[in-house]
Amino acid sequence: MRAEIVSVGTEILLGNLVDTNAAFIAEKMASLGISISRINAVGDRWQDLYQTLEETLRRVDLIVITGGLGPTEDDITKEVLSRLMGENLVLDEGILAGIRRRFRGHRIPEKAARKQAMIPASAKKIPNPVGTAPGIILEKDDKTIILLPGVPREMRKMMEGELYPYLLSRLGTEELISSRTLKVWGMGESQVNEKIADIMLRQSNPKVGLLAKRGEIHISITGQFAPEVVGEKIKTVEDQIRGRLGSSIWGVDEETLEGIVARLLKKRGLRIAVAESCTGGLVSHRLTNIPGSSDYFTYGIIGYSNQAKSIFLGVPASLIKRRGAVSPEVAKKMAQGVRKAGEAHLGLGITGIAGPSGGSRNKPVGLVYISLSSPEGEICERFLFPGGREDIKWKASQGALDMLRKYL
């Protein structure tokens, strides 16, 4: 089935808004095996919108429209669509009651409420659990038109809720496209490629692809199969790849390293303290983004100056002088020191040069030492990260969290 998306909103055409709705809908549709052949963004001028919808209807059978369902005069999507499809807009008392409930305690702008409660006479409504504008499904003349609000949160709720089973039922027995992403840290694209080239070449369904992203490699496995076997087919290839790459794969899909590390720390009942230099607080920030982080995070220190490293982490000034602040010895002492200071089971020490200045021939920008201190002693790794300052901070934080993950 071929479909198009129409995003309505002058702010998109002015570049004031990046159209993330279209990408979200496109991804959901792709997962259902519905192929989006075009995405159209258009403003809320009557003639432009009318013409766009008319053209789109000529090309495909399924159209998903977002935006222009609000209460103001500017919002004309329902009006344009009704005119185009020869439908009358009628007041839906159920929707109106819902809007009034939502506004309870506030003055209800009656005209606005009534405008939002109007739907094409033969349309089905999709309830909006988090806002006032309902969604609409209009099936007419062999065409299906779905109207959703432009507010991303409302659109997503409807897409993932009511609409998904509706689309599934419309598809009948068609095949589903399913995709899974394996995330790899610590290997380059060519290294990954070498290890799994035969798996990649062997098959086109599922298809295996590589994408370099912020210092790591993402392996996508995408296949199109009947609903009852699609999970198993993807899983078989995932298992083959895991057999080759082992623990270099740190997570899948939407998982984050901080989320995984937090889960492992909680599960094992361990607490961590972090001493950062070049990452400037980013590792602590990421570890404390996870709800309940006070269970496992005790203490973080950002020791930018050598003095701070000496006083608060017990890194001897003589060691810093002899080996330099960016050295494996200092990283280890930082990890050890913060573990003790923070009364934690584990300590992370990160020291490096985030740039753009501060690099030298022997210690270039991007050089980072990361050490993990545990009851078994200290381990330390050396990294040389390419990129700008924020890039290097991010990659160093990723390296530190991955070292922690592997230990756990």
Add this chain to the structure above:
Amino acid sequence: MRAEIVSVGTEILLGNLVDTNAAFIAEKMASLGISISRINAVGDRWQDLYQTLEETLRRVDLIVITGGLGPTEDDITKEVLSRLMGENLVLDEGILAGIRRRFRGHRIPEKAARKQAMIPASAKKIPNPVGTAPGIILEKDDKTIILLPGVPREMRKMMEGELYPYLLSRLGTEELISSRTLKVWGMGESQVNEKIADIMLRQSNPKVGLLAKRGEIHISITGQFAPEVVGEKIKTVEDQIRGRLGSSIWGVDEETLEGIVARLLKKRGLRIAVAESCTGGLVSHRLTNIPGSSDYFTYGIIGYSNQAKSIFLGVPASLIKRRGAVSPEVAKKMAQGVRKAGEAHLGLGITGIAGPSGGSRNKPVGLVYISLSSPEGEICERFLFPGGREDIKWKASQGALDMLRKYL
């Protein structure tokens, strides 16, 4: 002048890529007074692309196309366009030489290099300073077609470099749209509205608009005037608004609070140390995102546990017991303690409840105390931020940096 944008790439239609290029181009065009009437995203199938371009050419006189200029067989934008416009693709020796220079030291894939060096016979080329695919300007049959690479960094360089003056010259004496955004912290939308309602109502050019964004209010001033007066017209309104809101306006356009604070700290030769609880390192992370931060940032501590607050910041355990860790007294002691420990001129102390758990009737989730310690003593402010955990962390970091900015 009306124009359309065509974004080419199957990954956009699959939802794997959010089309940020279109928003960037649309914004640039808007600033030139060129109105984008539609944005079209289409895959790299010959027929779909051909049809899209053909339709677009019928509707407008200026088309900006991005994507599909790469070296592989999938990249067909130049080929489709040439067929549609009745042009031959010819090899440009200058571009070819440039590509070879860029690949120096690596094996040159000859076929790929030659493919990228082909341009329509009557086209002008736009050099690519950061990649291999050149941009193209084709003026034919009263239509202007601009082709840019899909790689955002390359597209932006060309758009801001060579292309901007070209478009300016094409516009002749038309008016420019110019926009400026004033960013306000510490006031709600209705408060801002009340203070400047008359300025907003008084005029439609420049037009003044409000946008609530991540806990702060952005005021946009957008006007369309002749090039020689546009700056002054916007400035006049900006000055009126500044007269009403004063130092609540912390910055403009792309400025960040950490960037402003860093500049002020450097200028005044002051150093800062930061003690964070609920923000978990985010304030230190933001302050150290600025190159050269070791000049003004000495020390950060994330004291999650009460113990850490006592031991490293000298906050008396009895005080924490009496007033609670989230209290103005503890915030002040944290600021004072870290200022001393970090041997800094200034100290920030932040304590609060980021949630989702840990809140109570008297101390709900979102309650945050921020204190600034300076040679003149401690100041402290109480905040109650709405939102989820990461939202509250962000707003608290914004509050802390703004307190620092106002002091400086």
